[in-house]
Amino acid sequence: MAKKSKQEKGVNVKKKDDFSEWYTQVIRKAELMDYSVVSGCMVIRPYAYEMWEKIQSFIDKKIKTLGVKNAYFPLFIPESLLKKEKEHVEGFNPEVAWVTKTGNTKLSERLAIRPTSETIMYDSYKKWVRSYNDLPILINQWCNVVRWEFKHPMPFFRTREFLWQEGHTVHATKKQAEKEVLSILDIYTQVYEDLMAVPMLKGKKSEKEKFAGADYTLSVETFFPDGKAIQGATSHFLGQNFSKAFGIKFTDKDEKVRFAWQNSWGLTTRSIGVFLAIHGDDKGLIIPPKIAPVQVVIVPIIFEKTKNEVLKEAKKLKSELKSFSIKLDEREFYTPGWKFNHWEMKGVPLRIEIGPKDIEKKQVIVVRRDNSKKIVVKNKDLKKKIKELLDDIQKSLFNNAKKFLNNNIMEANNFNDFKKGIKNKNIVYAPWCGLKNCEELIKDKSGGAKSLNIPLNQKNLKSNNKCIQCNKDALFHAYFAKSY
């Protein structure tokens, strides 16, 4: 059989020309996902799931340090339970998938597939909380949820079923709850910035954009090459809204009965799509080393005469570098050129090429995925150099993304500049009153801009700042953009 030397069908659009088409092509061709027969639902293939496992492990470790433990609550929520918190049900009802039949039997009450688990979890919590001794309850679950949206689905970003973690905690005091909601926001920032090399804008969601049933929502947001922002994760301070609806109360130290304070917080498989979309280029994915399932791929350059010698050396290298996630592609069916393209498409941070001449010179060629630079490295320096290069790629991806984000933020102090910024596909940072109806007007007048969030540290607000749209006194600066 002839060797496969022709390129696999690569991505046939440029990222800057058609971001959405580029994205959907690259994640499919790199075998990260596949469409399924169920409209709006996707298959997460092993190469992407390995990255989800790294995200899980990062977050799981951090939240366990805070004392959070994992548990599992039922997938089903009876309709009557879902309706217990008014704003909550209004927020989710239109997207609920309903089980109405089991086998051949019609159910007497239909069951929602959880769109989120506040209601089913808090129905248990009310039984578990009696005294201040029972608090805090710090529980998280890793699970699937279903929101039957009718907006255009985008793999990872918006699918009708997705995976996530949802933390649900109960506290005796408002102070404790508010402290935690911030700690979680920090963890979400870290997992994006440290693991996925994606810089984040931290802040508080507006009244209009907060979670249905929360007192307030904190979020991390970032920005895509197509000029749209995307929400990365959210941490909600629920106040006493649910504890009052569900009767989660406790006898405090002073023997008084009080309603508890609650938080919920979640990060989803959307995060995979976020970092892939940000770091890739026209050749395919670029995966940050810390989250890469394969950090280094060795491609032996094989000629019939020197085949055994080269393969032996390649195996030796693999074994020497086993502290990294390393793969030796020794498939004979494919040419080196085919393999270069294949692993570039899959975003492997470093490629090692080794041929007979390299063996003579006791060296290898190392190629960086992020900037295509070729480096000749002596065997004796290889392990140290690989470590350095991986660290440098991780940093460099983050710095480039940070630069891109910062370059796309503009300040506006009048609504004309604001509209210009939105039209130019920027994030606009502007003084604002924060009111719901004002946000609706901003959206209408600007061609679709929404508030992303309101930074927690308000540095440059002056006492005479006026709202960008309605000219009332501004309470803070907020970020605005079109968004996913």
Add this chain to the structure above:
Amino acid sequence: MAKKSKQEKGVNVKKKDDFSEWYTQVIRKAELMDYSVVSGCMVIRPYAYEMWEKIQSFIDKKIKTLGVKNAYFPLFIPESLLKKEKEHVEGFNPEVAWVTKTGNTKLSERLAIRPTSETIMYDSYKKWVRSYNDLPILINQWCNVVRWEFKHPMPFFRTREFLWQEGHTVHATKKQAEKEVLSILDIYTQVYEDLMAVPMLKGKKSEKEKFAGADYTLSVETFFPDGKAIQGATSHFLGQNFSKAFGIKFTDKDEKVRFAWQNSWGLTTRSIGVFLAIHGDDKGLIIPPKIAPVQVVIVPIIFEKTKNEVLKEAKKLKSELKSFSIKLDEREFYTPGWKFNHWEMKGVPLRIEIGPKDIEKKQVIVVRRDNSKKIVVKNKDLKKKIKELLDDIQKSLFNNAKKFLNNNIMEANNFNDFKKGIKNKNIVYAPWCGLKNCEELIKDKSGGAKSLNIPLNQKNLKSNNKCIQCNKDALFHAYFAKSY
């Protein structure tokens, strides 16, 4: 406030008097689970979920060594897809939960909540397999599944939603597939025997009891104190049944197109219930050290005068023993006696008691949960001794369970003895023809006995052995019992 010294409401039946009542009381009182508003579905609380995480980690590591990778496929299966393999749909249809509506819209085709994922996964596999180069596909997923059974639900053993892993692999040859199906059975045996200290009977399921759609099913089975057997996990050789139904075929090395060979295999959260039910006693749970969320609990014996000194020493101990999963119960609200009962109920393998006199003598009291023995240990020997005791408890729990299992297996060579054995709540080992209708007659005539499995190594079958029931030639010996 007065200290709580009265015992929590303990288990008020003896395990040997009413096993089922004992079990449901103990798992609830030890805070392993709670009932939910959805009939037949339960909450897995953190203390049990931590044990599931240990089971997950054990299995995940082993299957990854075999080259298996994790992935995630949709929760929903369109009705037409579920129907593609005839035996399979007949097996699962009566238990399927159906989504018929989303928001206010009726679906044009109703969606099954996965009772198992063969059909949704193989619909993707058929797209991924073209050539022998694409094989094997070795994929597993950790997820929830729903089987809306109408039998009496039992927490962990039989719930309408449960968690599991399901491995689904595709091979180029029958030989490779059959080798794997055995390797997986070994992993299931190991996770039960090594981690959970539960001995298993390995074998092949009968034609009647095999998985709907499999050529054959291998299983591990064990035995409960109430005289009923329970299936621990299954590994199915699917042959080409699904590959033919779904069109999973490949061009082989010789350029011929062949249907692939497939396996599927799963282990569920039932496993948690299995080891809890086997090892507990009238005081509550006994958790094998290797899977215990808390291996050692330190209970300080506190008097007002020596309180600070004792707490300081207890903290020092905790820090010295941090290589174990250790907990210091320093809650002032509860008396030492209350704490003893509490942690015994929760099955913690070792308790360390430390009071002022012990400090003087540079010693502590160590109490084993499995046999209540108290051991005085000098501080300097403590770390080594704890390690020895935990190892010994793990071994001893397994040996006791193994003895119990063996003592309950009896051989029968005629149907009268067979019936007597079943009536006496034994596992009966008997020569058998293996036929479906014979198994139905055995069940009817013996008051409900089913075959558990047929051991893979048939040592003592003689050429003149006749089937225990129909007197035809026996093909093998099999285990029979009443079962869950």
